[in-house]
Amino acid sequence: xxxxxxxxxxxDGTGVVVPLTATGPITVSFDGQHIWSFRPSLDGVPRxxxxxxxxxxxxxxxxxxxxxxxxxxxxxxxxxxxxxxRLGAGEGRVVVRDGRGNPLAVNKVGTLSRAFLxxxxxxxxxxxxxxxxxxxxxxxxxxxxxxxxxxxLGAVRDGVMISHDCDTDVCYLSxxxxxxxxxxxSYRLERAMHARGWRTSRMSGGDFKVALRLxxxxxxxxxxxxxxxxxxxxxxxxxRSGSLPHDVxxxxxxxxxxxxxxxxxxxxxAMLEFLYGAQWRVPxxxxxxxxxxxxxxxLDGWLRGFRSEQPRWHRWYATQGWSVPRRRSTFARWVxxxxxxxxxxxxxxxxxxxDSVFFAATGHRVVSFDCVADARSRTTKRLRxxxxxxxxxxxxxxxxxxxxxxxxELGLEEGPVVLYARQLLGCIDDDGxxxxxxxxxxxxxxxxxxxxxGSGPAQADGLxxxxxxxxxxxxxxxxxxxxxxxxxxxxxxxxDQPDHEITxxxxxxxxETHV
Amino acid sequence: MSDxxxxxxxxxxxxxxxxxxxxxxxxxxxxxRQLNRRVAELTDVVAELLVPLARNEPAVVDEIVERYRxxx
Numbered sequence: 001x002x003x004x005x006x007x008x009x010x011x012d013g014t015g016v017v018v019p020l021t022a023t024g025p026i027t028v029s030f031d032g033q034h035i036w037s038f039r040p041s042l043d044g045v046p047r048x049x050x051x052x053x054x055x056x057x058x059x060x061x062x063x064x065x066x067x068x069x070x071x072x073x074x075x076x077x078x079x080x081x082x083x084x085x086r087l088g089a090g091e092g093r094v095v096v097r098d099g100r101g102n103p104l105a106v107n108k109v110g111t112l113s114r115a116f117l118x119x120x121x122x123x124x125x126x127x128x129x130x131x132x133x134x135x136x137x138x139x140x141x142x143x144x145x146x147x148x149x150x151x152x153l154g155a156v157r158d159g160v161m162i163s164h165d166c167d168t169d170v171c172y173l174s175x176x177x178x179x180x181x182x183x184x185x186s187y188r189l190e191r192a193m194h195a196r197g198w199r200t201s202r203m204s205g206g207d208f209k210v211a212l213r214l215x216x217x218x219x220x221x222x223x224x225x226x227x228x229x230x231x232x233x234x235x236x237x238x239x240r241s242g243s244l245p246h247d248v249x250x251x252x253x254x255x256x257x258x259x260x261x262x263x264x265x266x267x268x269x270a271m272l273e274f275l276y277g278a279q280w281r282v283p284x285x286x287x288x289x290x291x292x293x294x295x296x297x298x299l300d301g302w303l304r305g306f307r308s309e310q311p312r313w314h315r316w317y318a319t320q321g322w323s324v325p326r327r328r329s330t331f332a333r334w335v336x337x338x339x340x341x342x343x344x345x346x347x348x349x350x351x352x353x354x355d356s357v358f359f360a361a362t363g364h365r366v367v368s369f370d371c372v373a374d375a376r377s378r379t380t381k382r383l384r385x386x387x388x389x390x391x392x393x394x395x396x397x398x399x400x401x402x403x404x405x406x407x408x409e410l411g412l413e414e415g416p417v418v419l420y421a422r423q424l425l426g427c428i429d430d431d432g433x434x435x436x437x438x439x440x441x442x443x444x445x446x447x448x449x450x451x452x453x454g455s456g457p458a459q460a461d462g463l464x465x466x467x468x469x470x471x472x473x474x475x476x477x478x479x480x481x482x483x484x485x486x487x488x489x490x491x492x493x494x495x496d497q498p499d500h501e502i503t504x505x506x507x508x509x510x511x512e513t514h515v
Numbered sequence: 516m517s518d519x520x521x522x523x524x525x526x527x528x529x530x531x532x533x534x535x536x537x538x539x540x541x542x543x544x545x546x547x548r549q550l551n552r553r554v555a556e557l558t559d560v561v562a563e564l565l566v567p568l569a570r571n572e573p574a575v576v577d578e579i580v581e582r583y584r585x586x587x
Contacts, residue, residue, distance in 0.1 A: 178551075179551035179552075180551050180554045180558070184555050187559050190586070191563075205551075300545075301544070301551075302551045302552065303552060305549060305552070393584065399556065399587075400556045400557065401556040404564075405580065408564070
């Protein structure tokens, strides 16, 4: 291949500029590590000097240091940029890797993930065999499940995994047409996978991830997506929708991928054309889905909405978790002085467990709740390292069934239960807050809340919003709360920084005795 | 002239009104769609938690509730 070097264009902390003549997919690497692919006409805006393509949002936190940026035309030999570039104020090299040091790249949905490119044969084999086991278990649970997306594309196109792909996805065709039944079936399948020993995490009403344990302690996730028809229109998670005849999927066929046999749609080529367009046979690392917006709206409405900010929290803990003080908060001491020795403390939104540790160390039974898996595991570790018994549970305040289950379980506790929620209300939306009041009514007794109030910007990268204390109190009272104590004034903020207005509330709720 | 102007103003307000009503309608449709998951969740709680609780002895209540929590 002959390399034609074009004049160097701009690369800086905002993005990349390539010539207006650049049309096909373009790849970007840092110090030789593949980072990102884009298509100028799709991802960029035309400027006098060329297409300006901004860095993807997920990549920006990593752009702090020096790196050799190489921007290449995919498959055509054009070198648009190949030079040392300083991004941000960092002194060292730019590092785009996960916590274990594995290289990450921006994938086709705009998030960062590890690409197969960086996996050894043993790991790739474990991923493929694990995916085949997931499909076998789903089939046994009663649904026609098939390999799909990048893994299917790799299997049909070359018989091998696509190097820039990052995961394996499987789908099953539901026989249900009502979204309620579609969601219930997905719940049933998740339980069936649990019963077979898999660890899972729910992403929406129609998809969950199954964790594959790989050699070396690494975990890889397999997405289990539902496909279904509503009044003749085909829907398939992620966000696909459109016209696809039943006989494209059923009866299932098989495909071979790196020596492993998988169930596949009846006509895999037709499925691939539906997913990737008529050009699906031509490799395109910059491929992006162009899903019908009304289909996405429907899927959002039917299946999603209970964990909208969770990925951002996950990222925040991964990148900013170090900034959370380890010592108990001043609010924890304030509450400790107001609760009986035998009180069970339900630390709702426990974060990294700083206050759970404090309450447990002062002799209370503590049940810690959080929606972020990483926060839960770090709280568990922290309690264990102090010789304290961890009881750390998932609570997704926007997922009513986790709220109701928590309410039932806390209602069965022997001692009086106090709900403790420091800076939780500012992190959740109106529906989530109403579910907190429902939980409080189920449990009954004291609720202690600390919130940032008054005017000012949101904190924690916009995830923690300031609230109107009077509105919060009015809403709580409408749910049956009585205000025992209310303080407002300058105090320690969420990360113990000075905050001009912190409101502390001690509420009580009468325990619900009827449904 | 003033009639034309007021007709234009009325038409402008009408267009704005239609757009606002359309946006409100879209929001209301989306709220209705969200009931699907809510109904599914409540049905799940009834079928997978309340029914087993009602069918079994009080002694196994803790176990049933814990099993439910770990399955969601």
